[in-house]
Amino acid sequence: MKSFRTASGGLIDRARRLQFTFDGKLFHGFAGDTLASALLANGVHLLGRSFKYHRPRGILTAGSAEPNALVAVWRDAARYTPNLRATQVELYEGLQAESQNRWPTLACDVGTVNGLIAPFIPAGFYYKTFMWPRRFWKSLYEPLIRARAGLGRAPTAADPDRYASRYAHCDVLVVGAGPAGLAAARAAARAGARVILCDEQPQFGGSLLTDAQALIEARPAGVWVHETLAALEQNARVTLLPRSTAFGYFPHNLVGVNQKLADHLTLAPPHLPRERLWQVRAREVVLATGALERPLVFPGNDRPGIMLAGAARVYLQRYGVRCGSRAVIVAGCDAAYQAALDLHAAGVAIVAIADPRTSADGPWRQAARQAGLPSQERTTVLGTRGRLRVSAVRLGRIDANGTVSPGATVSCDLVLMSGGLTPSVHLFSQSRGRLLWDDTLQAFVPGAGAERERSAGACRGIYALAAAIEDGAAAGRAAAEVQRAALPMQHTTEAADGILGALPARKQPSAQKAFVDWQNDVTTGDLALATREGFRSIEHVKRYTTTGMATDQGKTSNLNALAIVSASLGKTIPEVGVTTFRMPYTPVSFGSMASRARGDLFDPVRKTPMHEWAQEHGAVFENVALWKRARYFPRAGEDMQRAVARECLAVRSHCGIFDASTLGKIEVVGRDAVTFMNRMYVNSWTKLAVGRTRYGLLLREDGFILDDGVVARTAAERFHVTTTTGGAAGVLALMEDYLQTEWSDLSVWLTSTTEQWAVIAVQGPAARKVLQPLIEDIDLAPDALPHMAVARGRICGVPLTLFRVSFTGELGFEVNVPADFGRAVWEAIYAAGQPHGMTAYGTETMHVLRAEKGYIIVGQDTDGTVTPDDVGLGWAIGQTKPDFVGMRSLARPAMRTAQRKQLVGLSSVDPQIVLEEGAQIIDTPGQHPPMRLIGHVSSSYRSAVLGRSIALALIAGGRARLGQTLYVPMPHGDVPVQVVPPVFYDPKGERLHG
């Protein structure tokens, strides 16, 4: 195999030869190579197939702007990374890479057929094609499109690697370590600033890595970079981040920087994370992100072997690789001649230089002429040939009035093109800075900023090396000294050098394939179609044609697309405007974004002190807010229905034990605690005696139920407030809100004690018999501790607050002990309960038991539009209070009409039918949509003790409908139900007071 490596030169380590494979074939490269440079050195240009037409594609660029050369790198099933830019993949010993979007092989790809039917699949064809017939969408179109969509494939196993994240603060963050960035970092560091300097490449230096012989401060650039870096490395206040892409600019100078730590190593040490996500909060940011080279738009400009002229220089100077043997240069700017000269000097035959410009001159062009390179001006490219690699270029002559006539066909194996530079303003634009069109420069440059940042060097159009370094140094100094005033815009003397938009052509855009966006296969024809079909806004053209919407974010395509669209609309570029730049600058892995927040660390899990006991006893858990709660305790062979029926009957006939620890608990303490409680809750608390509890109801200011719970007065100025499990944090926040912002005169302290207490509910006729022997100093007799009383004492020798409360309708107690004693006390009660038939029950049984009694669950039987009266809790409202949250809203006429939805019970006529929760209710059967819906089922269960189904529902004017038959429309027909009172079991409440 012929080698395209030069005999010497470049920054590669020729002493370290590396072996790698591409599509299974063995190759060799050197340390310091990228996958792209190593393949080019082996004469490989065909790297992949394009997204839409499956056209053979090669390497276009030498960096992160690469739209074409996307490959997958395989380490194992879990470490398979698709869509990596070969131009950024660092070579390591044993690297295994493969091409994508081809089948069966890269050279012979069946998908190429798309290219033949290209006239039928122009921009937006899927919007027009897949509309009819409608039923085909689910069964045919969508599966078909999904199978074809996407580039690359996902790894098949979970990612085993570790990803780290870190916050960092600095005075000056410098993004980009090219000449301007290095100068900025050096100046800022010299001024004493804490500096972070990041660059996406493994080596710092940017364009200087290619131009190592350029002179800076009277020494070669390579030496200058080395000295500058050495000084920065020795400075303890400077952090250097190579392989680190600043991918996003967020408000208040927060910059996301993704650092690759291990992907360039054959075997990463186990302690090393694969990537690290830095969130850098910088006092000042210096953007030195450089400029990107633009391709030229001409027919057939996408074949392998056609690449950017500047990229070919990079491969030559930095990697010692000649990209071909016979090169045609399409020169849209002066720098293209520099590439021609460099390649010529390295032994590449320059067979033609076609310059489409009518009048152009520049130092490199003159030098090329002096060197005798064959250059022709007013020459365009009419087409190219070559299936898997370019083999010839058809030139065209542009005459004085712009007409193009056919010219010579030149055979070659390499076409280098350059349309000039585009300042890389992505991060500046992300920071909400305003872009300005610079007519002289023919480019968008940073205008008024929105953050504390400044751009320096090529990213604001200052391309000349000395000027860029001076600009960087000034920016670094200013940032370190926090001079907010904008630096004067000092342009290079050079005028615009380059070409925007498509080259002159002979045919209509639709008759040829001149690519604008390589990655999404968007041609000039697609853009012309979009404007012809009436798209005027560049944002709409972008979405319709998908130009600039690929993973490369249109780095090489946006400005050309904009120029083509504005030309066809007859407007100027600034009139058409620019699309929005969004993060990430280059793709960031999900692993890095997720960082440690995966698996067990994804979301906190709250467990009660009795969690392990429940686990050991076979509980099935459910998520309630962040808590894990035992839902039911199935015994061998039991499903949920049978387990719940057994648990329900046990509570009703003997006794049950239930973990209620997740209920929110708030201590309300202070001189004004009563006043505060009176204002927050609808109830009146003034007369509640110490040692008594009351059912508390909390509204929002709009009068609707927010939360409920039992509130105990444990001292004259102390309340123990309980809330729903999910509402705990919100209730405390609401209380704090009123206390801090409305009633700051009140002397009250609020403390969450949810996790300080383990709460064990003991419910059922035998509850007293079970508990009394364990409790030392509280008399549980009905007279001594009546329903809704609270007392302090000791159980099993540990401090106890005992509530006599019931959410089941049975005689009930809630044992509150310090959380650490929870499990021990639970086990003691459970053991003492065994002779009395005690059964552990879960939340599902709790739900059934409370529904049998018509007790509501906030959020299930209420939905944010329910007043206390709607659910029959109007009695709870303190009628003589001057003020409570929601009071004024309850006085609105609409809150008092008889037609409001009210809580009622439903008995299905067939007792075996369990209604579906959420089902709608109608008043006459046999209706067809649209039906008049008068309410919905909010709770529905099978009641073991009643031997039938029960349901709660909110129905318009429900209490006046008692006895009526209503209907629940279901797919198989209307289910007749009878409206009944919401209390199904023990309506007189005798068991509660037992």
Next chain:
Amino acid sequence: MLLIECPYCGKRPELEFVYGGEAHIARPAAQMEVTPGQWAAYLYARSNERGVHAERWRHTRGCARFFNALRDTTTDQFLATYKIGAARPPAGPAQESP
């Protein structure tokens, strides 16, 4: 992520805070006296400012205190933060970054 200056704790990242809606909307003292229109305005009418907006924040994962802030909704820059009960300060230039 915004950088927010808590008047009690200093500059902290946004994830320590919870947004609390528009500031300076006082709960009517004699609420039963107000007209339905006034009450509806208290409950629902908000200025939805394009520009300098006085708003409440709570340093929930810090000192847990509510405070007020002036923020330019077009730039996300804070012009001032101040304690509950203090008068709304005049909107000056944006606060210094970190």
